[in-house]
Amino acid sequence: MTVTEDAATTQVPGPEKEVGKARKRKEDARLITGRTTWTDNMVLPGMLHLSVVRSPVAHARITGVDVSAAKESPGVVTVLTGRDLAEEQGSIPCAWPVTPDMKNPGHPSIAVDRVNHVGEAVAVIVARSRTAAADAVELVDVDYDLLPPVLDMEEAVREGADLVHDDLGTNTSYHFVFDAGEAGTGGDTEQAFADADVVVSRRFVNQRLIPAFMEPRSVVVQPQGDNFTMWSATQIPHVLRVMLAMVTGIPEHKLRVVAPDVGGGFGGKLQVNPEEILALLIARRLGKPVKWTETRSESLMTAHHGRDQVQFIDVAADREGNVKGLRVRLLADMGAYLRLITPGVPALGAFMFPGIYKFPAYRFECDGVFTNKVPTDAYRGAGRPEATFAVERIMDELAVELGMDPLELRRRNWIQSQEFPFTTVAGLEYDSGDYDAATQQALDLLGYSELREEQRRRRESNDPVQLGIGFSTFTEMCGLAPSRVLGSLSYGAGGWESASIRMLPTGKVEVVTGSTPHGQGHETAWSQLVADSLGVPFEDVEVLHGDTAVAPRGMDTYGSRSLVVGGTAVIKAADKVVAKARKVAAHLLEASEDDLEFSGGKFSVRGTPGSGLSIQEIALAVFAAHDYPEDVEPTIDADATFDPVNFSFPHGTHVCAMEVDTDTGFVKIRKYACVDDVGTIVNPLIVEGQVHGGLAQGIAQALYEEAVYDADGNLTTGTFVDYLVPSAADLPHFDTGNTVHVAPGNPIGAKGVGEAGCIASTPAVVNAALDAVRHLGVSDIRMPLTPERVWRAIHQGGDGGDRATAGSNAYGGAQTETTAGVSTPQSALGGDR
Amino acid sequence: MIPAPFEYVRPTTVEEAVQAVAEGGEDVKVMAGGQSLIPVMRLRLAAPETIVDLGGIAELRGVREEGDHLVIGAMTTHAEVVTDPLIAQHARLIAEATETVADRQTRRRGTFGGALAHADPAGDLAAVALALDAEMVIAGPSGRRTVPAREFFVDYLTTSLEEGEILVEIRVPKLSGDWGVRYEKFNRVAQAWSIVAVAAAVRREDGHIAEARIGLTNMGPTPLRASATEAALAGAPATADAVASAARSAAEGTSPSSDLNAQADYREHLVQVLTRRAVTAAAGL
C-alpha cells in the first residue's frame, strides 16, 4: 500500500457523481445474449426432467387416471398423480387474507380428485430427457366427470349460481370494505351522493391480462443429503424459501433457493408455483436432481394472470365541477384458487381509486369471486392500474356530463403543490409533487394546442379519420412497503429490505442486496449508489443477489420497491462502512475521528494537505489486520435493513393523441407525451427504459391484450398468435420528460418508476379514443379497443361488445387445444390438412 | 413445444423428393421453410412420420423469365421475393404483399411455395396468386401437371395437391400495359396475419379502368376474387365515385368466418373499405 505524497492529488475533486449518470447497464451484455445462468441453462449430472399432464377441461371430477402406458414409454422413470402426492403437497400459500372470514378453498399443486381450471396439473411425467417426458404426456389417460364451468363473475355471484367449490357454498371469497367515513378519513359517502347536484355512474371492464414475461418459468432442484437447493426463475427467492418450508415441512435451514438471472416477471413470477412445489417433492422422493421448464403454451395458460375486474364506479359533484364523493364496487376475479397475493391485489387498489383528487367522501367495496379460470395475482401495478383506469375514465365522463374541459375539471380538484404532504380520503399521506407543473410540461411536449386545432378541423370537415386527446393525471403508491401498514392490512409479511457491503482486500466492493432483480438493472443502479457513497470507481462494485446462501435476508422485487427500499438499505450499509472505516483511518492517520473528512473515497486530516487514506486502502489494512484500533473488530463490512415509514408517491401527466379511422375502427396513436415525477433519478437511461416498457404494457391493455376464454373455459388466446403482445413496430415514439420532487421518505429521494408507465397510460389511451369519437355518440369502448369494437361502437352504439371466442384463422386455427400436455380429440384436427 | 419423433430426409433433386415422399410411409410431410409446419408440429397438432425437407433442392429456388411469364421456384424465400428485380418489374404486387408477411426472421425462412401449399386463409400470398392468375406447377409420381390458381385452392388449408405431389414452381403472367397494384392489409399488430386483405391490380386506359383483378384474403376458407367488383370496374371511369360504388359489392359471394379479431359482418364491411382503398391506390387516384 502506498500513500501518494503528491500534494496536488488531494486537491483533485472527487470523481464526478455517479447518481444522475445515464450509465449503460452493466448486466445487459449477458442478459441480451443469453450467455448466462438462466435456470433452463442449468444441467446437473443425473438430472431428470418433468413434464406436466394438464387438464383439458375447466371443471370436473377426476374419476380415473391411467398412467400405465406412460410408464412404459421409453426413458420414463415414473409417473406421479395427485393421489401419489396428496399427503405431502400441502396447499399453495395465500399470504394475504384480506378479511378475517375470507374463504380459501386451498390450492393443491396437483389435482387429486377435482380440476378447477384448464391447465391444472393432473399428473407429472419424470423422464431421463425432456423429449422423453414430453412424449409420454399424451399417453396418460384421465377420465373426467364434467361439472358446469363458472366463467362469468356477474353470474357467479347470483343466487343459485353453479359453484366452483361446492363445499364453500358460495363463489364469493371475501367482501372487503373501505369506508372513509368509518375510517375517519372522510365524510359520509351516502350523504355526499344524496346531496350532490350531479352523479355519474359507469360500469367498466378491466380485462384479464397475461403477464407474458420473456423467460418461461423454470425450476431445478438438487437434493444433497437432507438439504435441497432450488434454482428457479422467480422474482422472490427469499419469500419462496420461507413458503417452501411452510408448505412442505422441509426445515428452512435445509433449503437454499437461488434465483439466477431471471428474464422478466412483471409480477408473474411473484408466486409460489405449483411446479416449484412438485419439483421439490419429486426430487426429495427420488433423491435425484430434477428440472421443469414450461412451454410458452403452458406459460400463457397456467402462470397466473392479472387484472380482471368489473368496476362499478359512481362520482358525485356539484355543477361547478367540485367533486363531492366517490363510490366503487368491484367484482374481482380470483380464478379457481387463491395464490400468494390473489385477494390482496384489488384490496391494495382500494387506496388508489381517489387518485390525485380531493374527494371529501369515499367508499370502496370489493367481492373476490371464484371462477374456473387460472388464478389472478400480481401484474405490473397490481391493483393500482385498475384503480387509476377507473378514476381517470370517470373524471372524463364527469367532465362530459358537466360540459367542462377534462383538464379544467382535474385542475379544479387535484391537490395543489403547496398542500403536500396531503392526507387523502383513503388515508394515505402523499409525499410531494406538483401536478400542475407536470401537466404543463406534458402539454408542451405534445404540442397540445396545434393538435386541438387539428381535431377541430377534422371534426368540421367530417374527416373519416378523427382525432382525440386523452389525459391521465395519475399517482401511485410505491416503495412497498411500510411493514406496519402491511400488518394493518393483514398481509403475511413485512416490507423492509436488507443490504450488506463487503470491502474486499484489493479494495473492490461486493454489495449484497435482498431485492432480487429480474431485469430491472439493479446491478448498475446499486453500483452507482455505492460508487458515490464510498467514493470508489463504478467498475469496482459487484452486486450479488438472488441466492439465499449469499443474500440471506430480503423481500425481493415488486411494487416499485427496489430502489426506494432496497437502494436505501444499500446507502445505509455504505454509511456504516464509512463510519467503521473512519475509526480505522483515524487510528492509522493518528488523528482524531472528528478531524477527518471523507470525500471522494478518501479520509484526510482537515488542514493537512497530502495526508490521507482511501477507503480501498483501509480495506486492505483491515484484511491484513496488522494495525487496527484495539476496541474494534477487524472489518469494515456492514449490513443494514431499511423499513420505510411511508409509501412514496410518484405522479405524472400522460397525454395521448389518437387517430381513429371511423371507416374501419382502427386506432393509431398519433403522439404520446408523458411527464413523470419519480423523485431523484439515479440513472436516466434506466428510468427512460422503465417508462417505455411500462407504456408498452399499459398501451397494450388499452389496445391489444386480453385473455379470452370460450364458453367451456378453454383459453382461446393460448398462443401469441391470438394473445397480441405489441412490438416496437406497433408503438409510437414516446415524448418523455420529468419533473423532480424529491421523495422525503428516503435518503436517495427516489419514488420508484417500475410501474408508472403501465399504470398511467391505459386510461390516457382510452380517453383519447373516446375523445375522437364522442361526438359520434360513443361514450365507452371496452378494452382492448380492437378495430371491430371501435367500429361497432361508432356504427352500432354500445361499448363494442363481446368478441367472438374462436381464435384467429392463422396457423390453422391452432388456439384452444394447443397446449403441450393437453391432448383432446380436437388436437388431431387442427393445424394441418 | 417439442414435436413428436419423426424421420427426416433431405433430398437434393425434385425426383428424389418425389421418391422420398412415396417411400415416407403413411403420414409424410414435405417441409419448405417450416414456418407454418414446425409450429403445428411443436404444438403437436401434427405428428408426421417423415419429414421431407425441400431445403436442399437448388432447382426449386429463384426467379426466372419464360416469355411472358415469370417462373418463381417454390422454395424462393419471402426475403428473396421482396428483393427480386424481376418480381419488382413484372409482378410487384407479389413483392408488396410479401413485405407484409410476418417479420424479418420469418421472411428469411418462409417460402412462396410453402405459403401457397399451406393455403392458410389468413395468409397473404394466395389471394395475390389468385388475383394474378398464377399457375401452379406440380410434380408427382406420374410426372408434372399445371393447375391454375382458381382450381388450386380447394378449402380451408386444402389445395388440389394430391398425396405424393410437390409444388415445384409458380408461373405468373407478366403484367403488360399500364398496370397499378396495391396490397391493402388490415391487421392489429405489425407481425400478424391479415384480418382481411385485398390485392388489387388495375389497368388504366384513356382515363378508364380497362381491367381490374382483385383477390381477397381471409374472406372465406379459400382466397377469393371479388368478381362483382371486377365486373363493375371493367370499363368504368377512373374516378373515386366509380371505385367507391364498385367496391360496395366486394363482399358478394364471400363467406368469412367469425373469430377473435373480427366477426363475419365486420369482415364483410372491411372488405368493402379495403377494396375501395386498394383499387383507388392501384388506379393512381
Ligand SMILES: Cc1cc2nc3c(=O)[nH]c(=O)nc-3n(C[C@H](O)[C@H](O)[C@H](O)COP(=O)(O)OP(=O)(O)OC[C@H]3O[C@@H](n4cnc5c(N)ncnc54)[C@H](O)[C@@H]3O)c2cc1C
Ligand atoms: C410469426 C409468424 C408470422 C407469420 N405471419 C404471416 C403473415 O402475416 N402472412 C402470411 O401470409 N404468412 C405468415 N406467416 C406464415 C409464413 O408466411 C410461412 O412462411 C408460410 O405460411 C409457410 O411457408 P413455409 O415455407 O414456411 O412452409 P412450411 O411451413 O414448411 O410448410 C407449410 C405447409 O405446406 C406444405 N408445403 C410446403 N411446401 C410445399 C411444396 N413445395 N409442395 C407441397 N407442399 C408443400 C407443407 O407440407 C406444410 O403442410 C407467418 C409465420 C410466422 C411463424
